[in-house]
Amino acid sequence: MGTAELLQFAIAGLKNGSIYALVALGFTIVYASTGVINFAQGEFVMLGGMLSWWSYSMFDVPLVVAGLMGVALTAVVGIVFELVAIRPRKDGNPLALIIITVGGSLLLSSLARHAFGPLEKSLPAFTPGPSFRVLGAAIDRQTLWIFALTAIAVVLLSLLYTRTRVGKAMRACSIDRSAARLVGVDPRSMVTLSFALAAALGALAGLATTPLTQTAFNIGPSFGIKGFAAAILGGLGNPFAAVIGGLTLGLLESMSIAFISSTFKDAISLLVLLLVLFVRPQGMFGRAVREKV
Amino acid sequence: MGKASWIMREGRLRLLLSVVLIFGLLMVPLSGCTTPEPEDEAEETVEEVKDPYVIGAVLSLTGSFAGLGEPEKNTIEMEVERINEAGGVNGHPIEVIYEDDATDPETAVAATARLIDKDNVLAIIGSSGTGATMGMRGEINRAGIPQVSLAGGTVITADFDPLVFQTPWSNALVIPYTIDYIKAQEITKIGLVTDTGGFGADGLAVWKDLAPGAGIEIVEEQTFNPGDTDMSGQLTRIRATDAQAVVMWSAGREAATVAQNMADLGMEIPLIGSHGNARVEFIQGAGEAAEGFRFAAGKVLIPETYGTDTESYQVAVDFIERYTERYGKAPDTFAGHAYDGLYLVVEAMKRLDEGFTSADLRDEIEKTSGFVGIGGVFTFSETNHNGLTADDLVFYEVKDGAWILAE
Numbered sequence: 001m002g003t004a005e006l007l008q009f010a011i012a013g014l015k016n017g018s019i020y021a022l023v024a025l026g027f028t029i030v031y032a033s034t035g036v037i038n039f040a041q042g043e044f045v046m047l048g049g050m051l052s053w054w055s056y057s058m059f060d061v062p063l064v065v066a067g068l069m070g071v072a073l074t075a076v077v078g079i080v081f082e083l084v085a086i087r088p089r090k091d092g093n094p095l096a097l098i099i100i101t102v103g104g105s106l107l108l109s110s111l112a113r114h115a116f117g118p119l120e121k122s123l124p125a126f127t128p129g130p131s132f133r134v135l136g137a138a139i140d141r142q143t144l145w146i147f148a149l150t151a152i153a154v155v156l157l158s159l160l161y162t163r164t165r166v167g168k169a170m171r172a173c174s175i176d177r178s179a180a181r182l183v184g185v186d187p188r189s190m191v192t193l194s195f196a197l198a199a200a201l202g203a204l205a206g207l208a209t210t211p212l213t214q215t216a217f218n219i220g221p222s223f224g225i226k227g228f229a230a231a232i233l234g235g236l237g238n239p240f241a242a243v244i245g246g247l248t249l250g251l252l253e254s255m256s257i258a259f260i261s262s263t264f265k266d267a268i269s270l271l272v273l274l275l276v277l278f279v280r281p282q283g284m285f286g287r288a289v290r291e292k293v
Numbered sequence: 294m295g296k297a298s299w300i301m302r303e304g305r306l307r308l309l310l311s312v313v314l315i316f317g318l319l320m321v322p323l324s325g326c327t328t329p330e331p332e333d334e335a336e337e338t339v340e341e342v343k344d345p346y347v348i349g350a351v352l353s354l355t356g357s358f359a360g361l362g363e364p365e366k367n368t369i370e371m372e373v374e375r376i377n378e379a380g381g382v383n384g385h386p387i388e389v390i391y392e393d394d395a396t397d398p399e400t401a402v403a404a405t406a407r408l409i410d411k412d413n414v415l416a417i418i419g420s421s422g423t424g425a426t427m428g429m430r431g432e433i434n435r436a437g438i439p440q441v442s443l444a445g446g447t448v449i450t451a452d453f454d455p456l457v458f459q460t461p462w463s464n465a466l467v468i469p470y471t472i473d474y475i476k477a478q479e480i481t482k483i484g485l486v487t488d489t490g491g492f493g494a495d496g497l498a499v500w501k502d503l504a505p506g507a508g509i510e511i512v513e514e515q516t517f518n519p520g521d522t523d524m525s526g527q528l529t530r531i532r533a534t535d536a537q538a539v540v541m542w543s544a545g546r547e548a549a550t551v552a553q554n555m556a557d558l559g560m561e562i563p564l565i566g567s568h569g570n571a572r573v574e575f576i577q578g579a580g581e582a583a584e585g586f587r588f589a590a591g592k593v594l595i596p597e598t599y600g601t602d603t604e605s606y607q608v609a610v611d612f613i614e615r616y617t618e619r620y621g622k623a624p625d626t627f628a629g630h631a632y633d634g635l636y637l638v639v640e641a642m643k644r645l646d647e648g649f650t651s652a653d654l655r656d657e658i659e660k661t662s663g664f665v666g667i668g669g670v671f672t673f674s675e676t677n678h679n680g681l682t683a684d685d686l687v688f689y690e691v692k693d694g695a696w697i698l699a700e
Contacts, residue, residue: 001533002533005529005532005533008525008526008529008558009526009529011525012523012525012526012529013526015523015525016522016523019522037312039312039315039316102315113355113359117363118354118355118359118360118362118363119359119360119363119574120360120546120549120574120578122549122574122577122578122580124580125580128580128581130559131556131557131558131559133559138557138558138559139557140553140557143557209522212522212523212550212553213522213523213546213547213549213550213578214546214549214550214574214577214578216359216360216546217359218355218356218357218359219520221316222520224316225312225313225316228312228316253526254526257515257526257527257530258526258529258530262515262516262517262526262527262530263489263516266518270313
């Protein structure tokens with residue numbers, strides 16, 4: 001296999017990996033604030049594409065405005081979901097919350113099915129035009145957008161966590177809820193904020209992929225499982241871990257296609273995920289947790 | 294730590310497995326919750342109206358084939374209304390009971406059992422997909438009622454069952470036709486890319502069976518899963534060979550991604566698809582990359598191809614006009630399959646005497662000869678329950694965002 005082809009496989013892997021990373025970030029954020037896996041995360045990806053398409057076709061606005069509307073509306077859905085479904089469960093029992101997110105996932109995809117119909121929807125490319133050539137490999141413009149949006153999201157998220165009061169408050173809540181409350185942070189609004197952020201990141205992934213793959217009401221779970229695998233691989237720890245997890249998973253898949261078989265790519269990447277977890281149950285970058293009584 | 298550590302104690306492996314399981318469940322959308330159809334409103338005029346003839350329809354209204362199930366249900370609803378307004382079948386109104394199989398074979402089996410045991414249907418139309426259609430076979434055999442499938446898998450009629458009929462052109466019909474077309478273009482080496490769903494897997498098997506004998510070499514064979522977001526890896530493998538064309542067998546929305554990825558990779562060789570891609574959504578999704586895409590399908594996309602002086606043309610134009618007026622868009626080939634499925638059953642009923650049984654109905658459907666439908670002209674026999682021929686197909690090419698006849 002030549003360099004150009006290898007590079008081509010790497011680009012494909014990084015492209016899928018960036019998408020997985022965006023979804024994984026959403027899992028990480030909600031996990032940090034509530035300690036649960038949010039099964040509705042994939043539905044936020046679906047809603048991002050769907051609501052952008054809806055804004056684009058309903059209001060005749062430029063694509064960039066429609067995209068921002070799609071992401072913002074999905075964030076609103078995330079907030080409403082948290083207020084209506086998560087917050088009333090005051091004891092925060094993780095098992096109950098997980099079941100609630102499963103129900104939310106089914107509800108959101110059914111609602112999208114009825115609101116937008118069963119057919120796939122498409123958006124135009126952000127910047128149409130021929131693909132670029134790098135050392136014999138082709139890299140299309142939408143892929144560059146996906147890379148850029150992922151990078152921007154990660155940088156903004158890191159800044160939020162390290163440089164702003166709100167971000168520090170969110171981190172404080174994930175480290176110790178009651179201690180955070182003692183210093184005047186309202187943990188409940190931090191949970192709401194984390195759902196808004198997770199929804200927006202998922203929506204960004206949906207928006208960025210729709211020009212390439214179209215979107216439909218039922219795409220949520222497949223994005224969800226890939227993003228979840230990426231988050232676990234990285235270690236559910238910090239944004240950096242989620243991104244590395246996503247990129248690793250994407251590369252694993254495309255290298256499986258390159259060297260083994262496209263039929264088994266999902267099986268191979270899940271197998272690697274299991275192997276990693278046998279060796280490092282906390283994921284690649286997760287901290288081992290000791291229970292203190 | 295408190296609550297957040299709950300998951301840690303349980304162990305991440307166990308968490309991972311349970312999450313994977315739950316996602317697996319989510320992938321199979323909620324099903325079996327079909328809305329009950331309102332009872333026939335004609336019951337007030339008891340004296341004139343005879344008992345309705347009840348037909349079951351198992352369609353994929355949700356799940357990944359929802360885009361097929363919707364036009365199919367639209368068509369059946371519209372045509373049943375039309376049949377009943379015209380007096381039904383020898384005075385009996387037609388009543389269709391719809392079940393959603395959610396693109397899931399097991400749900401289709403349950404729906405079929407319900408239609409048989411609870412609703413006592415005379416025949417079943419469906420399902421939309423090959424997997425669900427094959428799943429229903431056990432129940433169909435138990436009840437001994439005829440099934441008219443709207444799915445295109447070769448296996449449906451190749452794995453012959455006297456009770457099962459099929460309205461779309463099967464892969465066994467379309468693939469030889471496509472091979473002839475490819476050979477006429479002087480292409481002898483192809484790269485094959487198929488999805489791992491029922492339609493793609495069926496197509497892959499038929500291609501591998503027929504291509505070598507026809508002098509076509511499959512130099513690379515790649516698959517992708519429904520829901521995949523990027524196929525440039527698979528296409529890169531094909532690009533590295535001396536394939537003269539990419540042949541894609543897939544009915545899902547991923548087909549548009551394949552076309553886009555090919556354009557992005559700068560692959561100049563033609564992309565040839567199947568009747569599964571005869572959908573406007575494919576052109577919308579692939580955009581510029583759809584230009585030059587070629588596929589074989591029935592004549593309904595351009596009714597003039599029937600020949601403007603034929604009965605087929607009249608039937609198709611009438612159907613297209615009524616459908617477009619009612620639903621605001623032109624019917625696709627899947628709507629046509631449902632039209633054919635319904636009328637094959639209804640026409641057979643019309644030929645039968647009062648008080649016929651499901652077994653009589655099956656025999657009568659098999660006697661169908663020269664029925665002019667949307668998919669083509671159907672003639673069934675004791676050994677052929679597909680009933681169409683290669684004459685019912687034409688080759689299309691996408692040009693300027695629309696279908697034209699390929700030369």
